[in-house]
Each structure stands twice: as structure tokens, then as C-alpha cells.
Amino acid sequence: MRLAWIAALLVALPVFVQAPWVRDAPVGATLFTVPLLAAGVLLQNRGTGFWRPLGSLLVGFAGSWLGGSIFWGWFRDQPLWHLPMEAFALPLALGGWRTRWRLACGFYLGALAGTACTDLVIALTGVIRLWPAVVNGSLDQAPLLLHEACLSLLHPLPIGLILTAAILLTLTGRWLWRRGETERIAAAALLTTLAVDGLFLVMALMAPRLSGLI
Numbered sequence: 001m002r003l004a005w006i007a008a009l010l011v012a013l014p015v016f017v018q019a020p021w022v023r024d025a026p027v028g029a030t031l032f033t034v035p036l037l038a039a040g041v042l043l044q045n046r047g048t049g050f051w052r053p054l055g056s057l058l059v060g061f062a063g064s065w066l067g068g069s070i071f072w073g074w075f076r077d078q079p080l081w082h083l084p085m086e087a088f089a090l091p092l093a094l095g096g097w098r099t100r101w102r103l104a105c106g107f108y109l110g111a112l113a114g115t116a117c118t119d120l121v122i123a124l125t126g127v128i129r130l131w132p133a134v135v136n137g138s139l140d141q142a143p144l145l146l147h148e149a150c151l152s153l154l155h156p157l158p159i160g161l162i163l164t165a166a167i168l169l170t171l172t173g174r175w176l177w178r179r180g181e182t183e184r185i186a187a188a189a190l191l192t193t194l195a196v197d198g199l200f201l202v203m204a205l206m207a208p209r210l211s212g213l214i
Helices: 003-025 026-031 033-046 051-074 079-087 089-096 103-124 127-136 141-151 156-177 181-206
Strands: none
Touching: 003 026, 003 051, 003 103, 003 127, 003 181, 026 033, 026 051, 033 051, 051 079, 051 089, 051 103, 079 103, 089 103, 103 127, 103 156, 103 181, 127 141, 141 181, 156 181
């Protein structure tokens, strides 16, 4: 249970730490992957008790961090590149599922699944066409553009799509939670992505200047 809470924290962390860091210093944020990965490998190989699975979790987080840093640092106005860049380590995660890095794979796959669902909803609701203007807008314009983009979601069809996705993700998370430790890690990553997306939508509607995107 403790690892699941840490996994949830690691999913939320980029919103408050990585997003502003990448915006101001993309190279530094990207290079931070190295100590993250080194710490994870060291803990997994030499740690005992709780520290060993924590190390594996950090390795999975390092993969998510690297993909996010590269996209938001240099390709943020190209939404179609978002998921492919986040999924760069997918072959490793699938191949490592039955190895000692299983927890790393579970975290990475859970976070990636949440990202894929978010991007799908963004595409289906039409918000994807507004993405480049929002992320490239000035500090004065971007909050207004973000607010307008989210207002476009307040119609029956977009709301229906969002609620359907939220229900499916919740049911999937509950199913995973009952299947074992690695699946609980994946469920925590998936459900926290849903919660962060919901928080982001509310903040974009009520206080867009405080969102992590701009």
C-alpha cells in the first residue's frame, strides 16, 4: 500500500515540479533523468526491504520523466508527438514485465495508459486543435486561451466523452487494484492521472494562470 501511495505522488509530482522546470530549463530537467535512474538502479540492486521495490519504482518514474521532459521541452506545440514520445520505453516495459523490474514496468505502463486516455479524449473533443496556440501563447494570452479551450468542453457531447473515459478508467483501476502488488502500482498511476486531469480541468476553468501547462 505504501508503494502505491508513492506511485501516486510520483504521477502528481511532474505537474508541480517538472512542468515549470522544463519550461524554464529543459536541458536541466531532462538531465535529471540520470540521477533518478542511477538512484533507482542502486536501490534495486543494493537496497534491502522496502528500498529495493522503491528503486524499481524510481526506474519506471525515470522513464516517464524523460519522455515528458523531451516532449514539453522541445515539442510541446506538436500534440501528435506527445504519446509517441511518452511511449519510447514501451518495448522495455513490456519485455521487463516478468523480470525483477516488474514494478518499474507497472508504474510506467499505468502512467502511459493514463496519458493515452487523456490524449484520446483531447483528440475526440476537438481540444487538440487549440493545443499549439495555448502552449505557444504569451504569459498574458495563454491563460485566456486555455480557459476558452476548456469552456468548449462544457457541452453535452464532450462532457459525455469525459465522463465515459473517467468511468472506464476508474473501473479499470479498481480491477487492477485487486490483482497484485504490481497491478496496484499501475492502478495508482492510472487513477492519479485521472485525478490530476480532473484537477487541471477545474483549475483551467477557475484559475487558468495556476495550471501547470502554461
